[in-house]
Amino acid sequence: MPPHTGGSLSDALFSADSVRRIDQYVIGRQGVDGFELMQSAARAAFRRLVGHWPDxxxxxxxxxxxxxxxxxxxxxxxxxxxxLTVRCIAVAPADKLGGDARKAWEKAVADGVEVEELADLGEVGLASLFESAELIVDAMLGTGVSGAPREPFASVIARCNRSGLPVLAVDLPSGLNATTGAAEGEVIQAALTVTFIGRKVGLYTGQGAAVCGGVIFETLNADTGVVGSGECPIATLRRWDSVKSWLPARAADAHKGRFGHVLVVAGDRGFGGAGILAAEAAVRSGAGLVSLATRPEHVTAALARCPSVMVHGLIHGSELPAMLDAATVVVCGPGLGRSAWGQQMLQQVIESGKPRVLDADALNLLSSRVTTCASAQILTPHPGEAARLLDCRVPDIEVNRIAAARKLQSLYGGVVLLKGAGTVIASGADVVDIAGGSNPGMATGGMGDVLSGVIGALYAQMIEEPAHAATIGAAVHLEAACRASADKGYMGLIPTDVIDALPQVFRETEAVSSCIGEN
Structure with a gap:
């Protein structure tokens, strides 16, 4: 297997073990001095420090x-x-240092750094450190640490977080698992993280997405070492800018029949808005036709909100097959409920064999029934739904999101999109995709319904590439949310704001800015 496929080298995300082996390869096979590599890392970190906090x-x-x-x-x-005025604290006794770390301590002392031992500081002395500082540099726990930090690190990390001071994390925030993105105990809340050699996957998903702040990647000129080491990434970082080229161009003679017919099956009593959001998002994401099968009492509201959607009020699942026959892709689950009505609808969708996107209550119902793996489906669970599908607890999902997504994919087939900060997309390939970034404004009801509609529309247009449809969907959904929140803020962000932002984001993929033809 080649060292990296599916994206640029800078987008490759490695486990902590792989990055250590790359580091060893650069030192052992390429003849780079380990201490010089450490100095390069320090130069890069300090350069970023001064650039970010010049005063x-x-x-x-x-x-x-x-x-x-x-x-x-x-x-x-x-x-x-x-x-600069520097207070340098050996949180671990300096006499425990060895190898290149010992050389670094010796150089620091020789260059005038007064290193103080944490054990020699009383409470008053420790408090004064934080009172006088303007910025904290976290270089306590590296990639080799797993599990909850032990004392005295746990207490120092907690004090850093209580101080309100900005933190520059060197390589990764102390307490974060560099491979999984989980934090089992205290973890540094960094304002900026400067990471080296290879991107660690844990910085981009789970709690990593929340505690790293801005992430800056410094290769330290080790690119050839990454390739030469033969280490394979476990994930690829995907953002809107890197995936928008995947969308197929539209021909000048395009018509609605070329872009698929999305059928949204959603909206039991009391949950009509979920289906409307999904259907409108599908319209705004380029589907040629969109139909909505919902409870009869929601028809008027759906037509008033989005008249371009063909809305049908269904009383029983037996009414659905005719609509399924006409559909290219089915989105099933938003507000579906778990009553007999929702169960009938899901049963018909599954029996139809149509390519499908299953979300929300479709996943909750799926977790309680036996079904065969389907290649033509995309599952979009949040961690709670994923836990029900795997019959485990939410913490079991969050402790290793990539492993959870892969297990779901192996059990249910198709493509699994595990939602959350650093969304994971697993399709059965060795390398998963991670939609980089997060937005706290998306923590509100209905955002997942919008995502399911976006993915459904993209799937209808890219019927042979469900994994691409899922990844693009996650990326454009986040990008639209970020642009909407730039105007609305986080607390006031609602799902329709994201829908309204979608056209401007998609417009960036279009080759022309006006109608085609001569004036």
Whole structure:
């Protein structure tokens, strides 16, 4: 297998073990001195520090016992040489240092850094450190650490987070699992993370998406080492800018029959809005035709909101097959409910064999029934729904989101899109996709309904590429939300704001800005 496929090298996401092996390859096989590599990391981190906080004068640098601590000592040395006031604390005793980390400590001391031992500081002394600092550099726990941080690290991390001071994390925030993105105990809340050699997947999903702040990747000129090491990524980072080219161009003689017919099956009593949101999102995402099968009492509201949708009020599942025959892709689940009505609808959708996107209550119903794997389906669970599908707890999902998505895909087939910060898309390939980024404004009801409609429309237009449809859907959904929140803010963001932002985002993929033809 080649070291990386499916994206640029800078988009490859590796496990912590793989990055360590790449590091060892660069040092052992390419002849790069390990201490020089550490100095390169420190130079890059300090350059980013000054660029991001140009007016900072007083640093608090917290160093651990491994190479991550060595990076910290060298950052402190560079800060002193640039005239900054530095308090450098050995959170782990300096006499435990060895190898390149020991060399880094020796260089820092030789360059005028006064290293203080945490154990020698009382409560008053520790408090004064944080009171006098303007910025914290976190170089305590590196990629080799897993599980909850032990003392004294846990207490120091908690104090950092309570201080309100901005934190620059060197390589990754202490307490974060670099492979899974989980944090089993205290974890640094960084404002900026500068990471090296290879992107660690845990920085982009789960809690990693919440605690890393901005993430800056520094290759340290080790690109050839990444390729030469033969290490394979476990994920590829996907953002709107990197996937929008996947959308097929529209011919000048295009007509609605070329872009698929999406049937949304949704909206039991009391949940009519969910189906309307999904259907309108499908219209705004380029589907040629969109139909909505819902409860009869929701028909008027749906037509008033979105007259371009063909709305049908159904009383019983036996009425659905005729609509299914005409559909290219079925979106089933938003507001479907778990009553007999919803069960009938899902049964008909599954028996039809039509390509489908299953969301919300369709997944909850699916978790309680035996069904065969289907290749022509996309499942879009949030962690709670994923836990029901796997008969486990939500923390079991969040402790390793990639593993959970892969397990769901192996059990149910097709494509699985596990929602959340750093959405994971698993399609059975060795490398999963991660839709990079998060938006706290999306934490409100109805956002998932919009996503299901977007994906359904894209699937109808890319019927042979469901994984691409899911990945593009996640990316454009997030991009639209971010643009909408730039105007609306996070707290006031609602699903229709995201729908309204979709056309402008999709417009970026179009080659022309006006009607085709001569004036």
């Amino acid at each position: 900072v004068e007083q640093l608090l640098v917290l160093c651990g016992a491994g190479n991550n601590g060595g990076d910290g000592y060298l950052v402190a040395a560079r800060a002193v040489s640039h005239g």
